[in-house]
Structures are given as C-alpha cells and as structure tokens.
Amino acid sequence: MNIAQNSFEKCIKCTICTVYCPVAKANPHYPGPKECGPDGARLRIKSLDYYDQALKLCTNCKRCETACPSNVNVGDIIAVARGKFEKKVINPKLMRDFILSRTDLFGTLSTPFAPVVNKITDSQIIKTVMHKTIGIDKHKALPKYSQGTFRNWFKKNAPDQEQYPRQISYFHGCYVNYNDPDLGKDLLKVLNAMNIGLKLLNKEKCCGVPLIANGFHDKARKNAHFNVKNMTEAVEKFNTPILSTSSTCSFTLKQEYPHVLDVDNSQVVDKIEYITSFLLREFMNGNAPKLKEINKTIVYHTPCHLERSGLAIFTIELLRAVPGLKVIVLDSECCGLAGTYGFKKENYDVSMKIGKHLFETIKNSDADYAITDCETCKWQIEENTNLKTIHPINLIAQGLTA
Amino acid sequence: MKFDSIIIGGGIAGYTAGLRCLEAGLKTAIISNGQSALHFSSGSIDLLSHTPTGKIIRNPEAVFEKFAREFPEHPYSKVGKEIVFESLDWYKKILASAGIPLTHQENGDNHFRITPLGTLKSTWMSQPYIYQLPVRLEEHQVQRIIVVQIDNFRDFNSKMVSDNLSQIPEFKDIKIKNVSVSIDGFSGLKRNPCELRSIDIARILSDDHEISLFAEKLKKIASPDDILILPAITGNGDGLAVLNKLHQLTGLTIHEVPTMPPSLLGIRLEEAMSRLFINNGGALLKGDQVTKGDMAEDGDTLRLKSIYTRNFKEMPLTAANFILASGSFFSKGFKAHYNQIKEPVFDLDLNTIEERKSWHQEQFFSQKSHPFLSIGIKTNTAFNPMHKGVVVNNLFCTGSSLAGYDPIAQGCGSGVAISTGYYSVNQMLNNSGVNR
Numbered sequence: 124m125n126i127a128q129n130s131f132e133k134c135i136k137c138t139i140c141t142v143y144c145p146v147a148k149a150n151p152h153y154p155g156p157k158e159c160g161p162d163g164a165r166l167r168i169k170s171l172d173y174y175d176q177a178l179k180l181c182t183n184c185k186r187c188e189t190a191c192p193s194n195v196n197v198g199d200i201i202a203v204a205r206g207k208f209e210k211k212v213i214n215p216k217l218m219r220d221f222i223l224s225r226t227d228l229f230g231t232l233s234t235p236f237a238p239v240v241n242k243i244t245d246s247q248i249i250k251t252v253m254h255k256t257i258g259i260d261k262h263k264a265l266p267k268y269s270q271g272t273f274r275n276w277f278k279k280n281a282p283d284q285e286q287y288p289r290q291i292s293y294f295h296g297c298y299v300n301y302n303d304p305d306l307g308k309d310l311l312k313v314l315n316a317m318n319i320g321l322k323l324l325n326k327e328k329c330c331g332v333p334l335i336a337n338g339f340h341d342k343a344r345k346n347a348h349f350n351v352k353n354m355t356e357a358v359e360k361f362n363t364p365i366l367s368t369s370s371t372c373s374f375t376l377k378q379e380y381p382h383v384l385d386v387d388n389s390q391v392v393d394k395i396e397y398i399t400s401f402l403l404r405e406f407m408n409g410n411a412p413k414l415k416e417i418n419k420t421i422v423y424h425t426p427c428h429l430e431r432s433g434l435a436i437f438t439i440e441l442l443r444a445v446p447g448l449k450v451i452v453l454d455s456e457c458c459g460l461a462g463t464y465g466f467k468k469e470n471y472d473v474s475m476k477i478g479k480h481l482f483e484t485i486k487n488s489d490a491d492y493a494i495t496d497c498e499t500c501k502w503q504i505e506e507n508t509n510l511k512t513i514h515p516i517n518l519i520a521q522g523l524t525a
Numbered sequence: 526m527k528f529d530s531i532i533i534g535g536g537i538a539g540y541t542a543g544l545r546c547l548e549a550g551l552k553t554a555i556i557s558n559g560q561s562a563l564h565f566s567s568g569s570i571d572l573l574s575h576t577p578t579g580k581i582i583r584n585p586e587a588v589f590e591k592f593a594r595e596f597p598e599h600p601y602s603k604v605g606k607e608i609v610f611e612s613l614d615w616y617k618k619i620l621a622s623a624g625i626p627l628t629h630q631e632n633g634d635n636h637f638r639i640t641p642l643g644t645l646k647s648t649w650m651s652q653p654y655i656y657q658l659p660v661r662l663e664e665h666q667v668q669r670i671i672v673v674q675i676d677n678f679r680d681f682n683s684k685m686v687s688d689n690l691s692q693i694p695e696f697k698d699i700k701i702k703n704v705s706v707s708i709d710g711f712s713g714l715k716r717n718p719c720e721l722r723s724i725d726i727a728r729i730l731s732d733d734h735e736i737s738l739f740a741e742k743l744k745k746i747a748s749p750d751d752i753l754i755l756p757a758i759t760g761n762g763d764g765l766a767v768l769n770k771l772h773q774l775t776g777l778t779i780h781e782v783p784t785m786p787p788s789l790l791g792i793r794l795e796e797a798m799s800r801l802f803i804n805n806g807g808a809l810l811k812g813d814q815v816t817k818g819d820m821a822e823d824g825d826t827l828r829l830k831s832i833y834t835r836n837f838k839e840m841p842l843t844a845a846n847f848i849l850a851s852g853s854f855f856s857k858g859f860k861a862h863y864n865q866i867k868e869p870v871f872d873l874d875l876n877t878i879e880e881r882k883s884w885h886q887e888q889f890f891s892q893k894s895h896p897f898l899s900i901g902i903k904t905n906t907a908f909n910p911m912h913k914g915v916v917v918n919n920l921f922c923t924g925s926s927l928a929g930y931d932p933i934a935q936g937c938g939s940g941v942a943i944s945t946g947y948y949s950v951n952q953m954l955n956n957s958g959v960n961r
C-alpha cells in the first residue's frame with residue numbers, strides 16, 4: 124500500500140510542517156512542505172502542469188513529518204511526486220547526480236585504486252573542474268575510499284563467526300563497504316564481546332537512498348527488490364535479525380521501500396533493526412560487554428532519519444550507559460548535507476546556512492568527539508567544525524576491555 | 526526501556542509535568558505525536574475568566590475559594606488554591622530561565638488582550654509584547670491605536686480589527702487607524718506573496734537589514750504613545766529577540782496578535798519548554814504515538830505496567846508512573862465516532878453525553894459553551910482515571926484531557942494544564958510506586 128497516495132487528505136492546512144522545514148528556513152524561494160506536499164498533491168492529480176521544479180530543493184529529511192500533528196506523510200508525498208514527475212534533462216548536472224547516487228558502482232570502481240582516487244578528488248584543480256563542469260561544489264571534499272572493501276576483509280573472518288551461539292545478519296551498506304570498513308570491524312568486535320557472531324547477507328546493493336533523493340526511482344526500486352529478496356533468504360535460512368549501522372540505510376529498508384518506492388517488505392520489516400536499539404535491548408537484558416571507563420565528553424547529533432524513525436532515544440540511552448562518558452545532546456536539527464544534497468553547487472549555500480547553528484554549537488562545545496549515527500552527518504560535521512566525529516559503535520569498541 | 530515516569534503528550538501540560546519530574550530527579554520521557562495546541566494558541570496563559578455559569582471573573586485569586594465550593598468538579602477545585610498559584614509562579618520562573626519573561630497584573634487581576642478579530646479577551650499572564658488592558662476597561666490609558674496591515678499577507682485583516690475595536694464603548698473617544706505597510710523582501714521572491722504564512726514572513730524579517738527597513742516604515746506611521754498592533758510575524762523560535770530589536774529601533778509600544786496558524790507566539794513557549802526538557806536530561810520521543818498499554822490488577826485497582834508506541838511495537842516502555850497529557854479532540858486525545866466519544870489509547874472512562882444531538886450548540890459562534898468541550902476523562906481527586914469503573918493507580922491525567930471544565934468558555938486552558946501537570950507530579954511522588 125502506498126500511503127503517500129491519499130494521505131494529503133488528512134492535511135488541515137495548519138502550516139506547522141513548514142515551520143520545521145530546514146530548507147524553507149534557509150531558502151525563502153522554497154515553498155515549503157505544505158505547498159509542495161499536500162497542497163501540490165491535490166493539484167497534481169488535476170494536471171501535471173502543476174508540478175513545480177522547486178520540489179527538487181527538498182532534502183527528504185522528513186522533519187516535516189515529525190512535526191505534523193495530523194500524521195500526514197508530507198516528505199513521502201514530495202518524494203513520490205519527484206520520482207513520478209521530475210523531468211531528467213540531459214546535461215552535466217544529470218551526470219553529477221548520476222555519479223553521486225551510484226554509491227556502490229563508484230565504490231566498486233574506486234576501492235582498488237583508493238589512494239590514487241582519493242588524491243585526485245582531493246586536488247584543488249580537480250575540485251574546481253568538478254565545480255565548473257558537473258556542479259559538485261568546490262568547497263566539498265568527496266568521501267574518501269578505503270583500500271579494499273569490508274566484504275573482502277570479512278571473507279577471512281567468516282568461519283570464526285560461525286562458532287558463536289547466536290548470529291545476526293549485517294547490512295553493511297555502501298559506506299562501510301567502500302569508505303569506512305573500520306566501522307564494520309568495530310561492530311564485529313563489539314558483537315563478539317557479547318558472544319554474538321556476525322553474518323553478511325548473501326548479496327546486497329545500495330539501499331537506494333541517494334537514488335531516491337536524486338529522483339532515480341526506477342533504479343532504486345530495482346535495488347529494493349534485490350535487497351528484500353536477499354534479506355528474506357537470510358531470515359528464512361537463519362532466522363537472524365538484520366542489523367544496520369547506518370540510520371539512513373535502516374530507515375530506507377524499513378520505511379522508504381513501502382512508502383516511497385511501493386516495494387513490499389512486510390515479510391522482513393520487523394527483522395530489520397538499527398544497531399543501537401538492538402544493543403540497548405541486549406544491555407538491558409544483562410548482555411552488555413565489559414566496558415572500561417571512557418572519561419570523555421561527547422556532543423551527540425541526531426540525524427534526521429533517526430529522528431523520524433523515533434530511535435534517537437536508543438543511541439542516547441546507549442551512550443549514557445557507557446561508564447565515565449559525559450553526554451551532551453545537541454538540539455535536533457538538520458546538518459544541511461542530507462546525503463548528496465550539499466555536494467551540489469546550487470545547494471551549497473543553503474546547505475551551509477541550514478547547518479550554521481549546529482556547527483557553531485559544536486565549535487563552542489569543548490567536546491572530545493561528536494557522535495552521530497549517519498555517515499553523511501559525519502562528513503558534514505568534520506568538514507565544518509574540525510571535531511572528530513565517530514559512530515556510537517566506534518566509541519563502544521574503544522571501551523572494550525579485552 | 527525503563528523510566529521512572531513517562532508522559533504521554535507534549536503540550537503545555539506534558540512539558541510542565543516533564544520538567545517537574547526532572548527537577549525531582551526522576552528519569553523521565555515525553556512521547557509526543559506532532560506539535561501541540563500551543564501552535565494554535567495566543568501564547569497567553571488563561572487562568573480563569575468566567576465561571577461555568579458565565580459570570581465574569583476579575584480576580585481569580587480573590588474568588589478562588591468560593592469558586593471551588595460552587596464547582597467542586599472543576600479541576601481547580603481538586604488542585605486547591607495554594608498549588609494552583611504555586612504552579613503558576615513556578616511556571617513563570619521556568620520560562621524566564623528559558624528566555625521568555627511572562628508578566629501579569631500586580632494585583633492578580635486578569636487583563637484584556639486585543640485578539641486578531643479586534644475583540645478583547647480576558648487572560649492572566651502574557652508575553653512581553655502583549656499590551657495588557659485593565660479588566661476595568663474604563664480605566665484604560667490608550668490614546669490611539671494603529672493597526673498594521675502587511676501588504677499581500679492574507680492571514681491577518683486590519684480592517685476587521687479596527688472596525689471591531691471601534692464598536693467597543695470604552696474606546697469611543699480614541700482614534701483607531703489602519704495602515705498598510707509593505708515588506709521589501711517580498712519583491713525578490715520567486716513565489717506569490719499571497720501564499721506566505723506568518724512563518725515565511727518571520728524568516729524574511731530575521732534578516733537585520735529587512736528589520737531595519739521595516740522599522741523605518743513603522744516609525745513613520747506611529748509614535749511612542751500609540752499602541753501599534755502587529756500580526757505575530759517574527760522569529761522562528763527567537764521571535765522575542767527580533768521584537769526587542771524592533772522595539773529598540775522604533776521606541777514604539779508594540780502589541781502582537783497571533784495570526785491564522787501557525788501561531789508564532791505559542792510556538793515560542795513550546796520550543797522553550799522542549800529545549801529546557803532536553804537540556805535537563807529528559808528523553809523526548811518526538812513524532813511518536815502511544816498506541817496501547819498493558820494493565821495488571823493491583824488489589825482492587827489497576828496498574829499500568831507498560832506502553833507501546835508506533836515505533837515501539839515490540840519493545841514496551843515501562844515506568845513506575847505515567848502521566849496522560851494527550852489533549853482534547855484536536856490533538857487526538859479523544860476520538861469522536863459517529864455515536865460515541867472515546868479515549869483511544871487506554872479506553873478510559875469519559876463523562877460522555879449520550880445523545881449526539883446534544884454534543885454541541887446549534888450555532889457555532891454561540892454565547893453558550895459547546896457541551897463537547899467539557900467532555901473528558903473522569904478522575905478521582907488525585908487525577909487517577911478509571912477503566913471500566915476501576916481506578917488506574919499509577920496513571921495521572923492532566924490538561925485538556927480532563928473532564929469537568931471548558932477551557933474556552935471559562936478561559937482557563939493553560940492554567941488548568943499547568944496546575945494539573947504540576948499537581949500530578951506531586952501526587953506521583955507521594956505514590957508508593959516511586960521507591961525513593
């Protein structure tokens with residue numbers, strides 16, 4: 124069932140969603156969620172001429188949905204309309220959107236040559252060329268690729284993992300696979316310390332969120348079907364939960380598949396879980412790994428999609444359970460990067476304006492680390508505050524005693 | 526997940542209770558499905574403007590005991606005078622610490638505020654840029670009123686305001702004028718300004734240059750002795766700072782009126798409370814909805830053991846005590862079916878009116894109050910509700926979910942929300958469930 128289809132009828136026109144939209148806050152030309160979502164949906168039924176190109180300014184952060192008192196799926200309505208009606212004009216920006224959204228394709232191509240690729244994308248000249256030709260903003264550093272993928276590393280460790288009495292399946296996503304295998308390795312350590320083994324899905328593709336954000340819904344739908352099939356297999360064969368360390372991957376697998384892509388995931392949806400909620404439950408049931416004191420201060424930033432899933436509380440409570448750690452919870456607001464959005468030249472200024480308050484608070488905070496659950500928030504915070512930003516799992520791995 | 530106390534609903538009642546729980550050192554969570562009635566309110570705290578029989582009240586404190594004797598079912602009568610005023614004092618302090626100074630008349634009288642319709646409404650405590658008219662209206666000091674129409678802004682109509690104000694007998698000798706002012710920032714917009722809501726204008730005016738241009742225009746149309754009526758169009762959370770700047774630049778006496786929703790005045794209160802709650806260590810589950818709970822028998826009463834939400838379908842949230850602050854119909858605290866009204870989470874007993882016909886008056890803008898507005902959850906004197914006649918001993922009901930009063934007709938919405946939120950936490954601390 125695609126709930127975005129008719130949920131606009133529940134809208135009472137109160138405009139509260141627009142109050143909490145980070146893009147409308149920073150860009151007065153963006154009409155905001157009410158006009159682009161439920162108002163526009165009504166008109167678009169009448170004629171596609173009412174489709175407004177301004178919809179592509181939406182970052183798909185879903186903060187409008189968290190605010191709406193009438194439970195309208197405002198962000199979904201906008202995302203669905205973009206997938207259906209956005210015209211793809213063949214120009215260099217389309218190529219840019221293509222590159223930014225094919226995280227797995229370019230990951231596969233780049234990881235074998237990581238040091239070279241990282242150097243190239245880091246060079247000032249290449250940055251300027253990309254800015255001028257395809258519109259990747261010159262202020263941005265593209266994510267670094269790691270040398271060798273997580274999957275490859277895991278192959279050597281797989282047999283060990285099977286000795287543990289309990290198992291989970293791990294959806295690592297593109298980021299862990301190509302950019303930050305260390306996060307996956309840390310997860311493995313933490314789980315092993317809790318006497319749990321880690322499995323991978325037989326195969327997985329990018330969850331599809333950058334494809335959705337860039338309006339390539341057909342390709343995203345293909346990935347979704349592929350992933351649902353592989354997750355179903357894992358559940359049928361091993362009956363494991365499917366865990367993700369990316370707040371965005373898990374949100375997409377659970378919610379965007381049915382709501383935006385119209386892909387049925389009902390047979391696995393209850394098995395998919397974001398890592399901190401799984402861990403906290405284990406901790407509370409007495410299965411916490413031994414942790415030494417971490418006498419540090421951290422600021423915690425809530426990613427938009429974790430906020431929308433209502434799961435930020437798990438991460439926060441998990442961090443509060445780490446002995447010695449001082450946890451400061453920042454105002455929940457968008458960092459401005461929103462996946463691929465802030466990389467684009469035309470969005471750079473708005474993206475920086477959205478994140479300004481967050482960056483300033485972090486800069487003034489005296490913290491040892493920033494912690495967040497989302498890889499793109501991490502890039503944005505590190506790039507604009509110079510504070511090392513890590514995943515909750517990285518921190519817990521630091522505390523392991525053995 | 527386990528807490529000392531869990532609060533269902535993030536309106537003024539829920540936040541009052543939440544902040545009090547944190548003060549008492551309890552591990553506290555608030556679960557709130559979307560923004561509250563504050564997003565539609567004036568941002569003034571109504572205490573008590575009328576008795577249920579329609580008599581006007583000038584000084585709520587002076588008549589309190591008599592009121593409590595006459596209307597024992599009213600929530601105020603259960604809370605008692607001392608706690609009602611203690612809670613308001615506490616609320617005032619809390620909000621001042623969050624940057625929103627609220628004031629009331631020194632003698633404890635209600636005051637009138639001018640509404641967006643150009644009528645007068647009696648309230649008790651207001652934000653800084655609300656001009657407080659005396660309830661003995663003949664004693665007012667107003668010389669001239671200037672009502673500002675923002676060009677192209679459709680959610681506020683100055684003509685209606687000035688027309689209605691001139692009907693008020695006590696105002697017959699004062700000059701009331703309405704003047705149009707344009708906002709320069711509209712001209713560069715790629716959007717139709719007629720589609721702009723208060724929040725869009727607030728964002729344009731958050732620019733220092735825009736606000737000084739606006740100030741110049743206001744200075745030309747009014748002088749410091751006038752009351753300048755402006756629709757609430759400043760700030761996205763920091764509205765008072767923008768108004769302070771406007772006041773500094775112009776020296777004018779500004780009176781803000783809420784516009785069609787969203788009401789920036791009410792949003793200010795909600796955001797201040799929410800930020801305070803998080804900073805003080807509370808857990809806020811925003812955009813989530815409590816769907817059901819597990820009750821267990823406890824002697825001849827019931828005990829709420831745990832609750833489930835849209836996001837926590839499998840893993841229950843447990844607490845020693847729970848507070849229900851889920852509001853009224855508008856916030857989905859109640860649900861009206863064709864022939865029946867229900868409290869949707871726990872199916873608590875309501876003081877419903879059987880006949881659908883008698884839920885409301887014939888006229889929408891009727892002088893008499895609509896009976897459905899007094900429908901609410903039946904409670905004992907500790908504000909514990911009942912489920913099929915059996916008391917739930919660790920659940921406390923607050924705010925507009927309660928039966929026995931009409932927040933609109935009796936002008937007591939926020940007062941009841943604050944005092945019952947505060948009082949419930951007192952009850953909870955006395956409850957044996959909290960072993961501290």
Ligand SMILES: Cc1cc2nc3c(=O)[nH]c(=O)nc-3n(C[C@H](O)[C@H](O)[C@H](O)COP(=O)(O)OP(=O)(O)OC[C@H]3O[C@@H](n4cnc5c(N)ncnc54)[C@H](O)[C@@H]3O)c2cc1C
Pocket residue numbers: 192533534535536537538539556557558559560561562563565566567568569570571572813814815816850851852853855856857858870923924925926932933937938939940942
């Ligand atoms: C349009 C309007 C204007 C008003 N203006 C004023 C005014 O100017 N001054 C005044 O003093 N009073 C005013 N009132 C009266 C108002 O009712 C009270 O002042 C007060 O705001 C009520 O607060 P509350 O916390 O009880 O409920 P609400 O503010 O309604 O809050 C209830 C909260 O509970 C949440 N909720 C409901 N069900 C669930 C669930 N199952 N799970 C999780 N969360 C849930 C809702 O989303 C909401 O956030 C006004 C009322 C209305 C309707």
Ligand code: SF4
Pocket residue numbers: 133134135136137138139140141156157161190191192193194195197
């Ligand atoms: S907040 Fe919800 S009900 Fe209000 S305008 Fe936005 S979508 Fe409509």
Ligand code: SF4
Pocket residue numbers: 143144145146147155156180181182183184185186187188197198201
């Ligand atoms: S999803 Fe985010 S950016 Fe898009 S309309 Fe909603 S709040 Fe605005």
Ligand code: SF4
Pocket residue numbers: 226295296297298299328329330331332333369371372
């Ligand atoms: S959210 Fe996860 S799977 Fe999706 S693009 Fe990002 S890393 Fe890839």
